[in-house]
Amino acid sequence: MRAALCVFLLISVVVCTDNYIIKTITNDVMGAISFLNKNNHNAIVKGNFNFGLKSGLFGFVAQMDEVAADELSRQDGVVEVIRSEKIHVFADDFVPNKISLASRSVQNNATYNLDLLDGVLDGKYNYVSGGAGVNVYVMDSGIKDSHPEFEGRVKWGYSAAGKTDDFGHGTHVAGIIGSKTYGVAKNVTLIAVRVSDTKGSIETANLYLAFDYVLNEHKKSGKHGVINISFGGIGDSFKTFAKIFETLVDSGVAIAASAGNDFKDACLHGPGGNMKGLLSVSSVGGSLKMAYDSNYGKCVNILSPGEAILSTCISPPACYHRGTSMATPHVTGVLAQALSLRKFNSTQEVYDFVLKSAQVGIIKGDLQNTPNVFLNTPK
Numbered sequence: 002m003r004a005a006l007c008v009f010l011l012i013s014v015v016v017c018t019d020n021y022i023i024k025t026i027t028n029d030v031m032g033a034i035s036f037l038n039k040n041n042h043n044a045i046v047k048g049n050f051n052f053g054l055k056s057g058l059f060g061f062v063a064q065m066d067e068v069a070a071d072e073l074s075r076q077d078g079v080v081e082v083i084r085s086e087k088i089h090v091f092a093d094d095f096v097p098n099k100i101s102l103a104s105r106s107v108q109n110n111a112t113y114n115l116d117l118l119d120g121v122l123d124g125k126y127n128y129v130s131g132g133a134g135v136n137v138y139v140m141d142s143g144i145k146d147s148h149p150e151f152e153g154r155v156k157w158g159y160s161a162a163g164k165t166d167d168f169g170h171g172t173h174v175a176g177i178i179g180s181k182t183y184g185v186a187k188n189v190t191l192i193a194v195r196v197s198d199t200k201g202s203i204e205t206a207n208l209y210l211a212f213d214y215v216l217n218e219h220k221k222s223g224k225h226g227v228i229n230i231s232f233g234g235i236g237d238s239f240k241t242f243a244k245i246f247e248t249l250v251d252s253g254v255a256i257a258a259s260a261g262n263d264f265k266d267a268c269l270h271g272p273g274g275n276m277k278g279l280l281s282v283s284s285v286g287g288s289l290k291m292a293y294d295s296n297y298g299k300c301v302n303i304l305s306p307g308e309a310i311l312s313t314c315i316s317p318p319a320c321y322h323r324g325t326s327m328a329t330p331h332v333t334g335v336l337a338q339a340l341s342l343r344k345f346n347s348t349q350e351v352y353d354f355v356l357k358s359a360q361v362g363i364i365k366g367d368l369q370n371t372p373n374v375f376l377n378t379p380k
């Protein structure tokens with residue numbers, strides 16, 4: 002099979018890289034790797050992935066030139082060679098929000114978004130679970146683990162670019178999931194899985210290695226696991242990840258993913274929107290209307306707060322951001338709460354429980370066929 006060309010599938014900027022995803026027939030990748038070594042291709046193997054026999058998805062990621070990729074794709078035992086793409090995925094919504102701290106009514110240390118989650122607007126955030134014992138995998142730009150708001154509950158997993166967050170997106174997302182003051186589930190373990198570079202771009206090849214890490218760590222830990230995906234784009238780039246999501250969900254991992262901020266039908270957006278096995282999240286503001294740019298429609302599963310969200314920052318200690326990137330970690334936090342509260346037989350049961358705990362019909366305005374289902378913390 003010939004090496005797949007780098008196709009521009011997303012409307013947002015996609016840049017081809019020198020990294021390739023090599024899918025092999027079995028989990029024995031050594032034949033393909035030794036072919037590269039023997040033929041002086043100067044290839045650098047960056048890591049293997051193995052999503053198990055049921056998925057049939059094995060292989061590795063390597064840096065090499067086009068000639069090597071083409072030759073490798075013809076070798077026995079190689080199913081497919083896919084050129085990795087670099088996708089700018091965070092930038093749209095990751096701009097400081099202009100609403101100042103003073104203009105928000107924050108009482109009893111509950112930010113408005115947390116206040117809303119218990120269904121009673123009283124300045125308090127009432128919850129019954131802190132999500133203790135649940136590992137939350139924050140696939141993002143990293144987490145500033147030294148931030149006191151995390152109380153030492155951050156662990157590092159896979160990283161594509163060093164064990165730090167120099168971009169800030171992941172630290173803000175992690176704070177909404179599980180920080181002491183701004184977090185939905187205040188006792189979770191936050192696992193930093195850094196998939197972006199210092200400019201907020203993500204390479205699809207690195208995502209294969211990152212998901213492989215999560216699957217293995219989830220099995221090894223014996224704990225409940227939730228993945229937060231606050232990235233994505235319009236187009237089909239994430240459809241090659243269908244088996245990966247299926248494998249993760251089969252292993253009991255729950256996934257929340259942003260529906261995107263393009264003001265388009267969320268069915269056009271991936272992975273949140275056009276992928277199965279996860280909860281796709283759109284954003285609403287304090288006025289209980291959908292955010293002006295949130296993607297919408299029947300491919301959205303749930304709505305949660307995403308406007309003027311105060312959370313942990315790399316500098317200063319706290320700041321406001323907005324978008325479905327910020328709405329999604331609320332759902333992730335509630336998934337962690339649910340998993341720590343009850344026993345479920347499947348990930349779908351967890352999703353059903355979270356959807357059943359939600360408030361129906363309270364979001365105002367034209368929702369453009371988006372289910373009118375607003376996230377609530379389990380009571």
Ligand SMILES: [Ca+2]
Pocket residue numbers: 115116117118119120121122123124125126127
């Ligand atoms: Ca409240």
